[in-house]
Amino acid sequence: MYLLGYDIGSSSIKAALVDATSGKAIAVVQHPEAEMSIISEQIGWAEQNPETWWENLCIATHKLLMQTKISAKDIKSIGISYQMHGLVLVDKNQKVLRPSIIWCDSRAVEIGNKAFEAIGQEKSLKHHLNSPGNFTASKLKWVKENEPEIYAQIDKMMLPGDYIAMKLTGEISTTISGLSEGILWDFKEKEVAKLVLAEYGLDEKMIPEIRPTFSIQGKMTSTAANSTGLVEGIPVTYRAGDQPNNALSLNVLKTGEVAATGGTSGVVYGVVDKPVYDLQSRVNGFAHVSYTKEKTQIGILLCINGAGIQYAWMRQHAAKSAISYSEMEEMAASVSIGSDSLVVLPFGNGAERMLNNANVGSYICNLQLNQHGHAHLYRAALEGIAFSFVYGIEVLKEMGLDLGIMRVGNDNLFQSAVFSNTIATLVNSQIDVVETTGAVGAAKASGVGSRVYASLEEALKEVTVLKSYMPQEGKKGTYRRAYERWERELERVIDNR
Numbered sequence: 001m002y003l004l005g006y007d008i009g010s011s012s013i014k015a016a017l018v019d020a021t022s023g024k025a026i027a028v029v030q031h032p033e034a035e036m037s038i039i040s041e042q043i044g045w046a047e048q049n050p051e052t053w054w055e056n057l058c059i060a061t062h063k064l065l066m067q068t069k070i071s072a073k074d075i076k077s078i079g080i081s082y083q084m085h086g087l088v089l090v091d092k093n094q095k096v097l098r099p100s101i102i103w104c105d106s107r108a109v110e111i112g113n114k115a116f117e118a119i120g121q122e123k124s125l126k127h128h129l130n131s132p133g134n135f136t137a138s139k140l141k142w143v144k145e146n147e148p149e150i151y152a153q154i155d156k157m158m159l160p161g162d163y164i165a166m167k168l169t170g171e172i173s174t175t176i177s178g179l180s181e182g183i184l185w186d187f188k189e190k191e192v193a194k195l196v197l198a199e200y201g202l203d204e205k206m207i208p209e210i211r212p213t214f215s216i217q218g219k220m221t222s223t224a225a226n227s228t229g230l231v232e233g234i235p236v237t238y239r240a241g242d243q244p245n246n247a248l249s250l251n252v253l254k255t256g257e258v259a260a261t262g263g264t265s266g267v268v269y270g271v272v273d274k275p276v277y278d279l280q281s282r283v284n285g286f287a288h289v290s291y292t293k294e295k296t297q298i299g300i301l302l303c304i305n306g307a308g309i310q311y312a313w314m315r316q317h318a319a320k321s322a323i324s325y326s327e328m329e330e331m332a333a334s335v336s337i338g339s340d341s342l343v344v345l346p347f348g349n350g351a352e353r354m355l356n357n358a359n360v361g362s363y364i365c366n367l368q369l370n371q372h373g374h375a376h377l378y379r380a381a382l383e384g385i386a387f388s389f390v391y392g393i394e395v396l397k398e399m400g401l402d403l404g405i406m407r408v409g410n411d412n413l414f415q416s417a418v419f420s421n422t423i424a425t426l427v428n429s430q431i432d433v434v435e436t437t438g439a440v441g442a443a444k445a446s447g448v449g450s451r452v453y454a455s456l457e458e459a460l461k462e463v464t465v466l467k468s469y470m471p472q473e474g475k476k477g478t479y480r481r482a483y484e485r486w487e488r489e490l491e492r493v494i495d496n497r
Contacts, residue, residue: 001074001076001452002018002020002026002070002074002075002076003017003018003020003076003078003079003443003447003450003452004016004017004018004061004064004075004077004078004234004443004446005018005080005438005439005440005441005442005443005446006057006060006078006079006080006442007081007082007242007438007442008057008080008082008160008161008242009036009083009242009263009438010083010103010104010264011035011036011263012033013057013060014028014029014060014437014438014439015029015030015057015061015063015439016028016437016439016440017064017068017070017075018443018444018447020452023461023462025436025437025440025443026068026070027067028440029060029067031056031059031063032056036048036052039099044105044106044107044351044359045105045106045107046102046103046104046105046106046350047101047102048086048099048100048102049099050088050100050160050163051096053163054163054167057228058229061228061229062229065230072229072230072231072234076234076446076447076450077235077237077450077452078168078235078236078446079239079443079445079446079447079449080165080236080239080240080442081161081241081242081245081246081442082159082161082239082240082241082242083102083241083242084103084160084181084241084243085102085103085135085159085181085182085241086101086102086136086160087100087136087139087140087182088100088159088162089143089150089156089157089158090155090156090163090172091153091154094172097150097153097154100160100163101139101143102160103265103305104264104265104305104349104350105139106351106359107134107139108134108135108141109133109134109357111141111145112131112132112133112138112183112357113357115131115132115138115141115196115199116132116133116281118199119132119195119196119199125277125279126188126275126277127186127188128183128185128186128187129180129187129284129285129286129298130183130277130284130285131183131281132183132196132199132200133183133281133284133353134357135182135183136157136181136182136183137182137183137184137193137196137197137202138183138200140206141200141201141202144202156172156206156207157206158172158174159174159181159182159241161178161240161241162208162239165217165236167224168218168220168221168224168236169218169219169220169236170224171218172208172209173209173211173217173218174208174209174210175210175211175212175239176210176287176291176293177213177240177241177244177286177288178239178240179192179193179210179287180287180291183196184197185287187275187287187298188275192210212292213240213289213291213449214238214445214448215237216237216450217235218236219232219233219234219235219236220232220233220234220235220236235449235450237446237448237449238445238446238449240289240442241286243259243261243269244286244288244299245289245438245441245442245445246261246267246409246438247259247269247271247288247299248456249409249436249437249440249442249444249460250408250436250463251434251463252269252271253271253288253290253457255272255273256271256402257271257407258270258401258403258405258406259406260389260407260408260431261408261409261412261414262307262413262414262419263308263411263412264312264349265303265304265305265307265308265309266303266385266388266389266413267301267303268392268396268403268406269300269301269302270299270401271297271300272300272401273297273298275296276298276300276399278395280356281353282302282353282355282356282395283300283301283302283303283392283396283399284300284353285298285299285301286299286301289445290456300396300399300401302392303353304346304347304354304388304392305349305350305351306346306347306349306352306362306385307349307385307388307413308385308412308413309348309349310344310346310348310349310362310381310384310385311328311381311385311413313362314328315328318374318377319374319377319378325415325416328378329415329416329417329418331374331379332375332379332416332418333418335375335376335379337475337482338478338482339376339379339383340368340371340372341366341368342364342365342367342368342376343363343365343380343485343486343489344363344364344365344380344383344384344385345362345363345489345490345493346384346385346388347360347361347388348361348362354391354392358494358497360490360494360497361493363489363493364380365489366489382413382418382422383486384486385413385419386418386419386422387422387426387482387486387487389423390423390426390427391487391490393427403427403429404429404430405430405432406431406432407431407432407434408420408432408433408434409434409437409438410433410434410435414433417469420433421472422479423469424470424471424472425471425476426476426480426483429471430468430471431468431469432467432468433465433466433469434465434466435464435466436463444459444460445459447459
């Protein structure tokens, strides 16, 4: 018996099969191999076609079945992890009405800011833990104001994971955790966020039916089975945004535990057992996967939009042709801490929440033409992204989170010792690297929803630590000076905007 998990990212679609008995991942595949394109018709805009996610999911599923030779009849259930905060709109025939406005799109910042003032900052934070900001509800309001002909055709608004579940099952539904990431859940009243809907003039009928995160959320249709190579009737039993799911995958479920990821965006995610919020709304609180109306568990999320995308840009546009990330890491490690005063600010992927929604852009500062080369650029990029993590972690510490230990997946930026050692040393944290992925975590979580496992603890018992990065005690002063130089450049750029 096997469990199937999907991770619907903005870069690629991952699919994983887990042996339900042993808890071991059998295989993980992704499609496409290169990053999916993002449509950006204006500065600060970011869209993707939901149909592309579905097409790539079908290809990834066929690849997975072909690689493993496992019969689709032996798959017990499906779990879905997905890129958060996106907006998908469909009509009554489940036809997509426009490209999805995805997580890093910043067109609705001012809409959210005005709503924050109109609702009242304190009132909004107490009810939603966040400003409406640039999240899904604000994106829907943007469509209402700017594309009324599309808005008039909307039957349901969905998050990316809701769309994938619809394509698999033919049913449209959502979860409390999902609604909370769109600022569409009221934590105080424990219902759909009517304050936000009223402020934006949005019809509550557009909100899909709410179903538990761990539950049968629909069964695979014959049409979906034909497209994916699976069999009709397999249930979808779990759905969550990528960051709550990443925390679950790393077995971060209890109060005080912290997870981090370094993909296209960078995230630090800590679990608390009561509604808390940052008065400046620089970090966000969402319903964790284990949240229910009876049990309060909140995930406090620090998100840096400009993370892995900065390093990918460096590889694509500034690196030597055909260089691998491992070769870039080797070159970066040959340069001293601080990159000989070269500084990279990685904020070039939309408005940054932790910078009060400023869209400051990416900068290469203090480039010395007779001193700096490719290796300096690679190290400065890794350090710049790491420094942005450190900058945001200070906010989490102000909120009382203990970052003595962080758990991270064995992929993306945390595979870099330059990157990981920089963070570990500056925040005095042990970073434990765990062999898992979001797709594997989603597969295991589906086993809870389908009652293969009695609990999350049982589902995640095979999570093991591969290696740990420890603070480099003798180098703290050097790292601190490099960080302070980076911080001065950031402040200078912000002040001159």
